Amino acid sequence: MEAPAPFRFFQNASLAISLIVLAGCGHAPAVDPTPSLGSQAADQALTMVGKPYRYGGNTPKGFDCSGLVQYSYGRVGIKIPHGTRNLLRASRPISRSNLQRGDLVFFTQEGRKSSHVALYLGANRFVHSPSSGKNVYVAGFNDSYWQSHFTEARRLEID
Numbered sequence: 001m002e003a004p005a006p007f008r009f010f011q012n013a014s015l016a017i018s019l020i021v022l023a024g025c026g027h028a029p030a031v032d033p034t035p036s037l038g039s040q041a042a043d044q045a046l047t048m049v050g051k052p053y054r055y056g057g058n059t060p061k062g063f064d065c066s067g068l069v070q071y072s073y074g075r076v077g078i079k080i081p082h083g084t085r086n087l088l089r090a091s092r093p094i095s096r097s098n099l100q101r102g103d104l105v106f107f108t109q110e111g112r113k114s115s116h117v118a119l120y121l122g123a124n125r126f127v128h129s130p131s132s133g134k135n136v137y138v139a140g141f142n143d144s145y146w147q148s149h150f151t152e153a154r155r156l157e158i159d
Helices: 005-025 036-048 065-074 086-090 144-147
Strands: 091-094 106-110 114-122 125-128 138-140 150-156
Touching: 036 065, 036 114, 036 125, 065 086, 065 125, 065 150, 086 091, 086 106, 086 114, 086 150, 091 144, 106 144, 114 150
Parallel strands: none
Antiparallel strands: 091 150, 106 114, 106 150, 114 125, 125 138
């Protein structure tokens, strides 16, 4: 048995309104597809994996730890200082739980607090230029050495 005409109108109108409302819910929110400058700098640092360590170096011919950070940010148009002390002054502390790709992670080496810096990649990994005789490589907090020598996480004021 078919519903009377006035009821069919309301059924159809109700269905139409429901479809319109549901259609509006189907759109994904707009997302900026451009990665942050920090993420872009991390990508640049990754292209330097295998390059040699060189004290004071900040070119693909050789990097010290802060030189790799300076070079990587420079490649994305951000001028930052060389040296861990200068990088400490140019950044603000963040908690390790709030690390984002491209943030700076500092470590104590040879008894000097925050004397080594690396670029955070995500997933508890970072890229760095470790020391004389070694090459730029990716390490992680799962390594007991780096876990025990970690001192602080910091973010450059650029994005």
